[in-house]
Amino acid sequence: MEVRLKNLSKHFGKVKAVNNFNLEINDGEFVALLGPSGCGKTTTLLMIAGIYKPTAGGIYFGDKIVNEVLPKDRKIGMVFQSYALYPHMTAFDNITFPLKLLRTPKEEREKRVNEVAKLVQIEELLDRKPAELSGGQQQRVALCRALIKKPDILLLDEPLSNLDAKLRTLMRAELKRLQRRLGITTIFVTHDQVEAMTMSDKIALLQLGKLQQYSSSDELYNRPVNLFVAGFIGSPPMNLIDVSLEQEEGKLLLKNEDITIEIPSKISKLIQSRSQDNKIVLGIRPENITIDHKRGEEAEVYVVEPMGMQVLVTVKLGNLQIKVLTAPPFTKKMGEEVKLHFNVNKIHLFDKNTEKSLLLN
Amino acid sequence: MSDNFQLERERSSLSSFPDSKSLFSKLKSGLLPYAFLTPTLIVVTLFFFIPLVMVFILSFTNLDMTNFGILKWWQPANWTLDNYVKIFTNRFFPRILNNTLMYVSMTLIFFNVGMALVIALITTNINRRVGFTFRLIWLMCRLTPVVVYIMMWKALAGPAPMGVINKHILGPLGIGTGEYLLNTNPWLFIILVNGFIGASFGMIIFSSAIEAIPKDYMIASKVDGASTWQTIRYITIPMIRWPLLFVTTYQTLSLLTSFEQILLLTNGGPGLYETEVWSLTAYHRAFSSYFGNTQWGYGSAWAVVLVIIGIVMAIVYLRVFKFNELIQEPKIDQL
Numbered sequence: 001m002e003v004r005l006k007n008l009s010k011h012f013g014k015v016k017a018v019n020n021f022n023l024e025i026n027d028g029e030f031v032a033l034l035g036p037s038g039c040g041k042t043t044t045l046l047m048i049a050g051i052y053k054p055t056a057g058g059i060y061f062g063d064k065i066v067n068e069v070l071p072k073d074r075k076i077g078m079v080f081q082s083y084a085l086y087p088h089m090t091a092f093d094n095i096t097f098p099l100k101l102l103r104t105p106k107e108e109r110e111k112r113v114n115e116v117a118k119l120v121q122i123e124e125l126l127d128r129k130p131a132e133l134s135g136g137q138q139q140r141v142a143l144c145r146a147l148i149k150k151p152d153i154l155l156l157d158e159p160l161s162n163l164d165a166k167l168r169t170l171m172r173a174e175l176k177r178l179q180r181r182l183g184i185t186t187i188f189v190t191h192d193q194v195e196a197m198t199m200s201d202k203i204a205l206l207q208l209g210k211l212q213q214y215s216s217s218d219e220l221y222n223r224p225v226n227l228f229v230a231g232f233i234g235s236p237p238m239n240l241i242d243v244s245l246e247q248e249e250g251k252l253l254l255k256n257e258d259i260t261i262e263i264p265s266k267i268s269k270l271i272q273s274r275s276q277d278n279k280i281v282l283g284i285r286p287e288n289i290t291i292d293h294k295r296g297e298e299a300e301v302y303v304v305e306p307m308g309m310q311v312l313v314t315v316k317l318g319n320l321q322i323k324v325l326t327a328p329p330f331t332k333k334m335g336e337e338v339k340l341h342f343n344v345n346k347i348h349l350f351d352k353n354t355e356k357s358l359l360l361n
Numbered sequence: 362m363s364d365n366f367q368l369e370r371e372r373s374s375l376s377s378f379p380d381s382k383s384l385f386s387k388l389k390s391g392l393l394p395y396a397f398l399t400p401t402l403i404v405v406t407l408f409f410f411i412p413l414v415m416v417f418i419l420s421f422t423n424l425d426m427t428n429f430g431i432l433k434w435w436q437p438a439n440w441t442l443d444n445y446v447k448i449f450t451n452r453f454f455p456r457i458l459n460n461t462l463m464y465v466s467m468t469l470i471f472f473n474v475g476m477a478l479v480i481a482l483i484t485t486n487i488n489r490r491v492g493f494t495f496r497l498i499w500l501m502c503r504l505t506p507v508v509v510y511i512m513m514w515k516a517l518a519g520p521a522p523m524g525v526i527n528k529h530i531l532g533p534l535g536i537g538t539g540e541y542l543l544n545t546n547p548w549l550f551i552i553l554v555n556g557f558i559g560a561s562f563g564m565i566i567f568s569s570a571i572e573a574i575p576k577d578y579m580i581a582s583k584v585d586g587a588s589t590w591q592t593i594r595y596i597t598i599p600m601i602r603w604p605l606l607f608v609t610t611y612q613t614l615s616l617l618t619s620f621e622q623i624l625l626l627t628n629g630g631p632g633l634y635e636t637e638v639w640s641l642t643a644y645h646r647a648f649s650s651y652f653g654n655t656q657w658g659y660g661s662a663w664a665v666v667l668v669i670i671g672i673v674m675a676i677v678y679l680r681v682f683k684f685n686e687l688i689q690e691p692k693i694d695q696l
Contacts, residue, residue, distance in 0.1 A: 051580050072586035084577035088599040097595070098585040145585070155584075 001061055001075075001152035001185050002027050003048065008057035010043050010209075017043040019209035021057070025202075028183045030176070032196035035206035036232070041189045044206075045155055048187060050074050061152065072101075074153075077146030077184075081158035083138045085130040085145070092126040095144045102149075116144040119178065136167050143175075147182070154179070154186040160195060172198055193233055197221070205229055227355040230283045230348055236312055236323050238283045242352065245271065245278040254282050254349075258318025259297060264344050271349060271358055279352035286312065286325040288346035291332075296339035301332050315340065420444055420661035426654050434658070444662035453634045461639040464551065464623075465616045472556025473612040474605070477563025482593060484564075485571045496564055503561045511625040514554050518542035544631045551636055554622050563608040570604040571597060606682040613678070614671050620644055639667050 008021040018040040025031045033041040046052045048059060050071035058065050066074060085094050093100075095116065096109045104112075117123045120140040130138055139159060146154060159175070160168045176199045179186050190196050196203045197217035205212045205220065205228075213225045224230040230238050243254040243261075252268040254261045261282065263271060271280075291313065299315040299322070306312075311330040315322050315338060324340065332338055349358040421440035424432050433439060448454060469475075480499065484492030502510060520541040521527040527542065543550055574597065582592045598605070620641040623629070629637035629645065637645070647660025 046580070049580070049584055051583060071583040072588070076584060078581065078584045080577045080581060082575065082577050084575070084581040086578065086581075086596060086599075088602075097582075097587075101586040101591060145581075149586070 003153060003185060003187065004058075004060040005044070005048075006058045006060065008044070008047065008059065009055045010040070010047060010052060011055045016209050018047070018054075021206075021209070021211055023204055023211065023214060025185060025187065028185055029202060030179050030186045030188065030200045032188045032190055032200035032203045033206060034190055034193060034196040034203050035212075037191055038208075039206040040209040041191075041206055042157060043209075045157055045187060045189045048153070049076055049078055049155055075149070075151050076153045076155055077149060077151035078155040079139070079142045079146050079157065079159045081161050083130070083142040083162075085133075085138055085141055087130050090127050090129055091122065091133065091141045091144075094130070094141055095126075095148055097145065098149045112148055113144070116147050119147070120144060120174075135163055136171065139163065139171065143178075147184075151184065154184045156186065156188040158190055159188075160190070161192070168195075175199060193235065197233075205232065207232075223357075223360055224283075224348060225357050225360055227281055227283075227350045230350065230357075234285060236286050236325070238285050238348070239289070239322050241282045241284075241320060241322075243280050243282045245275055245280050254280060258320050261342055261344060261347070267349075267359060274358045275351060277353070280358070281350040281352055281355075283348035283350060284342055284346065286323040288343040289322065289324045290341045290343070291315075291324055291326050291330075292339045292341040294339065296341040299338055299340050301334055301336050301338055303334065304330060304332070306330070313338075416661045416664055419658050420665045422658040423656075424658040425656040429657075444659050445666070447659065448662055448666060453637070456634050457637055457639055457642050460634070460637060461617070463548070464555075464636075464638050465613060467548075467552050468555045468559060468616055469609070469612055471552065473559035473563055473616070474609050476556060476560040477608065478567055478605075480560065480564045481567030481571055482597070485568050486589070492568075496561075496568060499557075499564060500561050502557045507621055508625060510558075511554065511622060514550060514626065515543065518550055543627060547627050547631060547636045551623055551626060554626060555616070555619070558622075559612060559616070563612065566604045566608055567601060570601040574600050602682065606678065609682075610675055610678045613674050617667060617671050617674070639663065639670075643667060 003023075003025040005021050005023040008018055008023075009016065010018040021040075021044060023031075033044055035041050043052060047054050050066070050069060054067060059067055061074070085091075086097070089097065092113060095113050096104075099109045099112060113126065114123065117126060120143055122137060122140045122144065125133060125137055125141070130141070133141065139162075142159075156175075160171055163171060172195060179199075188196070188200060197220070201216065202214060203217055203220055204214045207228050213220060213229045215223075220229065220233050224233060224238075227240070231240060241256070241259065243256045243259065246253045246255050252263040252272065254263060297317055299317040302314040302316045302321060304311060304313050306328060308328075310325050311328050313324045313326055313330060313332075315324060317340065322340070350356065351358055418440070419434060421442065421444065422432065422434040423441075423443065424434045451457075480496070484495050486492075505513075516523070517525045518541065519525070519527065521532055524542065527540075578596055578600070579592060582596045587595060618640050620638060623636055623638060623641055624644065627636045629635070629641055643660050643663035645660075646656050646663055648655050
């Protein structure tokens with residue numbers, strides 16, 4: 001089932017929780033609504049579920065507008081962060097609750113439970129109450145309850161947040177496989193960019209109720225359209241440095257009192273035409289800076305954080321703190337001098353005022 | 362071995378150098394909880410436990426106004442079961458029992474639990490502020506002093522042209538003859554009067570219990586396809602089972618023992634024993650006989666039977682609501 005949000009808005013009093021949100025989700029796609037807390041992602045999900053009524057705009061399932069359709073008639077399944085399993089019912093009763101409401105015959109109910117329970121391997125837990133289940137098991141039961149109606153759309157509200165780190169990694173992969181196998185259009189709310197990037201086909205990144213960028217995780221990471229996206233996506237985050245655009249001896253330079261970088265000639269024309277007042281934010285990811293011993297900008301090691309596969313080094317360049325990812329072993333100590341080499345082909349440039357990318361259309 | 366040795370050493374050190382400070386603090390920490398309990402224990406003993414034992418003993422005697430100061434009621438030689446025989450052979454006994462059952466069950470079902478639950482469900486499902494205001498207004502009848510409250514009802518029920526109901530509702534509609542409504546429909550008014558107060562208690566307990574249910578459950582049941590009524594039946598009610606048990610049990614017991622509204626409203630009338638309930642009988646026998654002969658022993662016996670009925674009811678409720686199942690099984694952690 002395709003889902004389209006058209007100019008969707010939701011206001012709570014004066015607060016614009018969701019503001020003019022447009023989104024198109026194709027049939028069978030796995031889409032993440034990503035953003036910091038309070039960005040409107042859960043509000044959007046609850047509007048799609050039919051719990052909240054939009055203040056303005058429309059929600060379309062296929063070609064049908066569903067603004068006025070009751071949750072029970074929307075053919076959706078939902079999994080909550082708290083799982084919301086009814087504590088007075090066994091896992092079996094929890095899972096079959098939607099069928100019970102539809103007055104499905106008992107044999108049919110049992111057959112369907114066994115089908116979905118098999119999918120997530122909880123067949124032997126069906127007679128337990130939620131309180132007797134661990135977090136991971138509860139989550140599987142909640143997933144079964146969402147799937148048993150054979151919904152057209154699966155809504156997941158931070159389903160992995162309450163699991164411990166190891167289990168979360170496991171469930172991430174399982175959920176992704178399950179979604180692919182069943183081919184259900186899935187909308188997934190998370191504040192965790194790793195979850196969003198690893199699991200979904202497309203990510204809608206929101207801030208303060210507004211859509212910032214809607215694209216694949218690759219695109220989001222490599223071609224951020226504005227400063228917010230650039231700063232939000234990536235861990236450790238992108239280095240963002242205030243610079244001004246200056247022209248010297250025919251070369252275009254990005255300069256502040258600590259740093260001078262020459263813009264590659266292929267983008268210099270573009271930048272010159274687009275930048276309005278020469279105030280620019282230079283963005284460069286930690287992995288696109290190399291620590292060189294021979295040439296480059298001189299900097300001082302501020303702190304070294306080994307992470308196993310890589311070493312995160314924070315260096316001080318004048319007043320700037322810059323994060324650099326480098327391969328181990330890294331032998332320099334705090335306070336020692338290193339030279340930095342910026343890979344200028346991988347830089348991102350944003351207009352300081354509009355915060356929009358100067359490199360993308 | 363080493364443990365024994367250590368113990369031995371501690372013991373010897375204790376006996377040879379009695380550490381007064383640690384002994385004192387031990388004593389203090391041991392007695393402290395009891396010190397905090399003492400005031401309550403004194404009050405409960407003085408005003409509840411001793412009277413209870415006295416009532417129990419009195420119920421086996423024929424202590425009344427005529428032999429007060431003469432009868433040695435505390436002597437077992439003066440104890441008989443006569444009072445209990447008198448209760449169960451009293452010709453008004455079936456009527457009083459019937460009155461009590463009707464009064465308790467009707468008020469409980471329609472108001473103290475029923476109406477309370479309905480109000481709680483409605484006021485928690487509408488605008489928060491409106492719901493809160495409505496509950497506040499409903500509390501007014503509990504806040505009003507009981508004598509004033511009963512006087513208001515008497516004024517409402519009064520005969521035409523004084524009574525509000527007769528004059529402004531029944532009269533214009535042409536119903537009734539304008540009689541004193543407490544004489545024509547005493548039970549209706551007794552149940553209404555008690556129910557309006559009684560419902561406010563359950564209303565407060567239920568609405569706070571309903572508001573304490575995490576919103577996710579409500580959203581989940583809506584997504585699962587439940588209508589409002591189905592959500593109430595399958596999710597809300599089971600989740601407030603504990604407050605339901607509490608209110609039902611508590612209100613049954615308090616209705617069984619409450620008589621002040623009836624005393625003020627009809628005093629058991631208008632007909633002979635027409636609205637006389639069990640606790641009112643106990644009061645009447647013990648404190649206000651027609652002939653000025655207050656039968657304390659006989660009244661106590663009525664009270665003791667009422668206490669036994671109350672205990673039996675409480676046990677029945679605990680069984681019916683399957684109290685054991687309200688306690689959750691421990692979690693079995695896996696995966």
